[in-house]
Amino acid sequence: MKTIAIIGAGLGGLAAAVLLAAAGNKVDVYETHSYPGGKMKRYHVGGARFDFGPNTITMPQVFQSVFERSGADPNDYVQFEQIVDHTNNIFPDGSQFLASSNRAKMLQELERFNIHSSDYDRYITAVTQLYNHSSNQFFTRSFSSLKEYTSLRLALAFASVKPFTKMSQFHSSFFKDERIVQMLNRYATYIGSSPYKTPATFSMIGYLEFVQGVYYVKGGNPTIAEAMHRRAKELGVQFYFNKTVKKLKTANNEVTSLVCANNQEKSYDQFILNGDYTTVYPKLVEKQNRPSFTLDQLVKEPTSSAFVILAATSQKTAASFHHQVYFSQSYEYEFYQLFDEKKYPEDPTIYICNSSVNDDSAVSHTGGDNLFILVNAPSLTNENRTLDKEQMKEKVYSILEQRGVLIRPYLIEDKVVSPKDIEAEFQAYFGGLYGFSSHTTMQAFNRPSSKTKDFQNLYFAGGSTHPGGGSPMVVQSGINVANLINNHK
Known part of the structure; x- marks a missing residue:
């Protein structure tokens, strides 16, 4: 022992x-x-319950394996429930795309964007291969010895996960509609990076969301x-x-x-x-x-951080899905500002998680929504540490009002969590969420x-x-x- x-x-x-x-x-x-x-922390604001940290849950089998390997039934401890139609994507031109793990529904949505089913099937085949290679040869390795680095299987897997193709290039090879590419490029933010610099390997997240599915607890x-x-x-x-x-x-x-x-x-x-x-x-x-x-x-580049607003409302809002994303006009410029200029984007993409859609216990005392609102933020520098949190919050509310999501008229209480807060509370590298970025x-x-x-x-x-x-x-x-x-x- x-x-x-x-x-x-x-x-x-x-x-x-x-x-x-x-x-x-x-x-x-x-x-x-x-x-x-x-x-993975709870907040209680204005009578509503909020989850900080990961809001989109994938790969439930990884969590469940911990209980199983310890000799317990995971269902006795935690239950994962799938959200089939999981993320509503709203673009600047007003069009919307509801992402789903139901293939038939995805094909219906893609048809509205004049995208053929064969393009989607090619994409799913490709991201499935990325996931399989990564899962089999990368995830479970500890890289604690030279032997693991020199494995032939690892070398072959590395060559198969498109390490030198950028994520945005990869997505553009399947879809010509820039809105769909923008929707898929957001997967780079799951690892705090830019889709214009991150290897296409991480496009495997598409497999997780469209094939394995998105869950909540x-x-x-x-x-x-x-x-x-x-x-x-x-x-x-x-x-x-x-x-x-x-x-x-x-x-x-x-x-x-x-x-x-x-x-x-x-x-x-x-x-x-x-x-x-x-x-x-x-x-x-x-x-x-x-x-x-x-x-x-x-001196390695940190990942992006997050500017988060936790807003409890007294009634339901237009953010009526568990997950929704309001995209910026120019995604590439947004990431240029985040990583090259280390500035808050002038026109930020805004993500909202409203878990009360599937779990009304989160708002049992308010009857409204629990809106977890996230804007990608730059890692901290001497120049951007002086952010006016209230000013930024009001800017986000104003952008959402322009997109049809009214919050201020129904606001009970809100709380802001800034990159400085994340740095201080979690000892995060320059306020970044995941250590180093994945840009090289x-x-x-x-x-x-x-x-x-x-x-x-x-x-x-x-x-x-x-x-x-x-x-x-x-x-x-x-x-x-x-x-x-x-x-x-």
Whole structure:
């Protein structure tokens, strides 16, 4: 039996805790916040319930596998419900496209845009191949040894996932209508990147949404984290909430102990950092003891951040789908401003999640909507840190009013979460949501591995490490770490 400390109770840390405890290890989890789940957090504003963090849930089998592998029935802990017609896309010219995992409905929508079914079928075939190659050769690897990097199967898979084709080019090869391309290009934002710089590999998200499907969880998506927390406790995991680890002590290429903010010190056999790699690792380990973490990593481009408004209304609004997107006039210019100019877009695309459409318990006290409103934001610089949050909020409300979504007349209460808030609360790299962007081949395919080169017993999990951002991949990172430790004799 090993003694294992996990620093951070995000989804990656929770998944690792469940699987390590199920294998008979003694696991302790230290978490700065008062709740499990990290960015998968609940807010209560104006009598309504909101989910921060991931709102679109895909790949439920990844979450369910954690419970199954621990010897439990996942349905006893969390239930995933599919949203077949999942996202309404509204374009600047007023046209709309309702994205669905029902092929017949998708073909009906595409026909309205004069797109033939054969084009859609070619696209689905291509993104299915991207997903299969990625799933089989990338997701479950820990990249903790040279052997994994030199695998022939990995090399063949890498050549098959279009690493040198940009996402926007890939989508344009199937569809000539710029509105459809714009709709699909939004998948780059799922990893905090630009579709004009990101490899086409990540177009596999289309497979997840159109073939596997989009899901939600009754009671809110943080129920997933709460369920993993419950399972971990059943297996004997000890959680220390409101407990900040300030330092890792090291000797002879091993981490020997952790030191908490109150100077309490405790030793373990193995350590897992579940947090933003770029900020947490250098904060906890002294510079001379981490030669693999160089200054080069501190100048890599961060992912985009988010400007979020949580708005509780007293009656239903025109945002009548679980997910809806109001697109900008020029998507390419929007991303140019985000990543090249590091500015808030003049004409931003606005995403709204209204989970009350499928879960009225979220607004049981108001009878209106719980509108999670998100605008892509640049990572933080000295110039954009002085954002006037109220001014930006009112700008977003005004744009939505122009698009037919009236909020201010029915507003009970709202709350803004800015990139500075995200940086401060989650120790996020320049306020970015997923560590490094995926704009270069190295940053997209060579993220920090599951195990550091500096120490024999220090591992990483979370959205800033392999296999990347998005809640299923974060859970997979925890699974990968648990596999490494459990399989190490």
